[in-house]
Amino acid sequence: MPLRRWLWPVAAMTMVGCMGDGNRNDGDRHQAMNAMVAVEQGDPAAAREAAVARRGLEQRDESGATPFLKAIATGQYVIAEILADHGADPWAADEFGLTAMHYIRTNPFPPGTAEGDAKVRVRDKLRAIGFPDPPPPQGDVRHLIETRRWPPQRRSH
Template sequence: MTRATWTDQWPVVEILVDHGADIWAHDEFGITAGQRTITSLILRGSDEDKARLRVIEKLRARGYPFPPSDPDTILALEKAGKWPPKVAK
């Protein structure tokens, strides 16, 4: 799922979330799909952007914190055994 976010494939990300993808997953740098929803360069107002906004709402509904933690924090939390957080649904 994180790979799809790198190329702003938000409709694909939405399908993955809808079908149980791990919203807490991160890449080797600590970057999550949640973070990419904020940093995405997709054209605002486009169909892809509308999918991005739906992804944000779906992540929030599953307990993902917004604004998302930065990559270094994600890696530190994981190392400390605190990622994903207890609110993970």
């Protein structure tokens, strides 16, 4: 049997093994996913698994946003609530000085929807830990971060 004839099936089996068998369940996919990727994909179940395992919970993207902040900025309040409930830093600010409260006050979601109701709960949780509402101007937040005075009078969450 020529070398080429038996090498092709071996190469094909190797490729299939490297690519996986396609039978992985969502738990396997979520297990490898960190919080930022879960937010980027809009996947609440993956966000919960990543948050429980604390995978990438405080990772920063190119603008300095954490998964919690990015979820709020993109209107994914259900995911933001999951991340907050599992210890994401509610005081996170991006490089522009924007905080969760800045986005909450500008992103409209009607009550009675899953995202709208989660938005209200997240806002109330931020207020409960002493997050200023309205928040300070973003330039002030940047200055407070630079002078190590942010977060102000932090309460535990």
